[in-house]
Amino acid sequence: MSVLVFYKPTPEGAEAIRAGAVQAAFHATDLIVHNLPVDAAEAETVEALASGAATGSGVTVRTIQAAADGSPVDQFLAAADQPDVDLLVLGIRHRTQVGKLILGSTEQQILLDAPRPVLAVKA
Template sequence: MSIIVGYLPTPEGTAALEAAISEARKNAKLLVVINSSRGDAFVDKRYAVDEEISGIEERLTKEGIEHLVQQPVRGNDAANEVLQAAEQHRAELIVIGLRRRTPVGKLIMGSTAQHILLEADCPVLAVKAGQEP
């Protein structure tokens, strides 16, 4: 059993990671960090650079948290990557970060968080940046 966190190098992604670390520490579960890209652009600001990923891995190792960090680039959207990881690792919890969006923005752009919330087979913890886990 595991905890899956959808990570982006943003304040929302950091908030999700912090909450997931807290949950993994409390429950001694495998923490699977998913940071994905569709691979459809030369530069994807949502895809963490090597230094960020190394920093996350070092921190988790230092804190004694069993972990796996994955950065898939398979043409899937982030929601599907998180949901696939949750199924593969038999997740007990998915943790995601939320950002504020206008109703029109949600209608036009869709919502990764909404997709995960509606499709997940396990509980989903949604956190906002600036809030304690």
């Protein structure tokens, strides 16, 4: 069993990792961080953030690097559909009505299509 976090390099993504670590510790399960395609320096930052959030809780942390090709949402939802995943965690931010009209929302698509319960956190 595990908690799967959708990470983007934003304050909302960092808060999602923190909340995911809390949930993983509470449920005594693993924490899996699903990264958007990032460079090597950002990947190290994600590792450090996840490890720091889980320090002292006994939670095992793993990261999954999304492929550069394909939709990050589709890749995350495929990972979320694995039988060992119990909870999905993602960071969200407020969007204006115009922002909703002009731009699609990755987080909204995950919320609507998720095969598991989702914990949405604000930064």
